[in-house]
Amino acid sequence: MRLIHCACGASLIDDSLTAEQFTLPELPTQKDLKFLDRIAREVLPEDPTPSLDEIQRNPAVAHLGAPNFAPQRPSEPLRIIVSGSDRALGLVLTRLMRADTMWAEVAYLPVDPQSPAAVLWGAGSVDLAVSGPVRPIPCIRTDFGEVAAGSAELFTGDGGGRYIGEVVVDSDVLVSPEKEYGARLVPTVDAPGIAAVPYVTPVVDKRRIFRRTPRLDGTRALTGRALQSGGNEIAVRIDDHLRPRPVNRVTFYRHLRDIQAVRGS
Numbered sequence: 001m002r003l004i005h006c007a008c009g010a011s012l013i014d015d016s017l018t019a020e021q022f023t024l025p026e027l028p029t030q031k032d033l034k035f036l037d038r039i040a041r042e043v044l045p046e047d048p049t050p051s052l053d054e055i056q057r058n059p060a061v062a063h064l065g066a067p068n069f070a071p072q073r074p075s076e077p078l079r080i081i082v083s084g085s086d087r088a089l090g091l092v093l094t095r096l097m098r099a100d101t102m103w104a105e106v107a108y109l110p111v112d113p114q115s116p117a118a119v120l121w122g123a124g125s126v127d128l129a130v131s132g133p134v135r136p137i138p139c140i141r142t143d144f145g146e147v148a149a150g151s152a153e154l155f156t157g158d159g160g161g162r163y164i165g166e167v168v169v170d171s172d173v174l175v176s177p178e179k180e181y182g183a184r185l186v187p188t189v190d191a192p193g194i195a196a197v198p199y200v201t202p203v204v205d206k207r208r209i210f211r212r213t214p215r216l217d218g219t220r221a222l223t224g225r226a227l228q229s230g231g232n233e234i235a236v237r238i239d240d241h242l243r244p245r246p247v248n249r250v251t252f253y254r255h256l257r258d259i260q261a262v263r264g265s
Helices: 035-043 052-057 086-098 116-121 126-131
Strands: 002-008 020-024 078-084 105-110 140-142 152-156 165-169 172-175 182-187 194-199 222-224 226-238 247-254 260-262
Touching: 002 035, 002 086, 035 078, 035 086, 078 086, 078 126, 086 105, 086 116, 105 116, 105 126, 116 182, 165 194, 165 222, 172 182, 172 194, 172 222, 182 226, 194 226, 194 247
Parallel strands: 002 020, 002 078, 078 105, 105 260
Antiparallel strands: 140 247, 152 182, 152 226, 165 172, 165 226, 182 194, 194 222, 226 247
């Protein structure tokens, strides 16, 4: 097995982790991560399996079902261990998705063992990262080509007011205009891929008198393959990282290929 360690920022470096070490910024850019493309080509110079376009044209749409093991057979397994934040993991997954090398195995060593992605992946130990099994999970991406590793949130403006727009999961309305305060979504480990709940209190306390945890209504959770929203000044926060500019519409949906995640039960 070829073992690659992407050490993102002030993350875990363990002497017992015998891997090719790459020290990266806390939030690596796609340019920082281009070396992964080269390594992937070294173990799989040509990919004989169906392309994304061919999969999309397939009427069987097998990608809608349970997550699958990758069909590619590289000369040796390639395992990428990401140590850092959920955002760092999402950026590495984004690189693999854009390069269409999602057949690579990915393990996670989180700096926060209670982060959404750490909990989803059952991640935390070096032993699991190095020798744990691959258990594929859906890859949740946006229409602007970014992977959400652990969570994402939608709200209007600074999050202090009601949502000016609508949020729909598949064909069901989750958030109606001027009623709720936004939505939070997380990837799921199985089909269909997304679980989402509405915020029923402000996402941010505008008075800032004290720090208040926004309340989610878990009784109204919806699951689906896609979440779409249209409205005004939609703030998009992915893995606790706010995108620099608000948008008028955004879509999160399940990618055609699944993440080859090394994770616990």
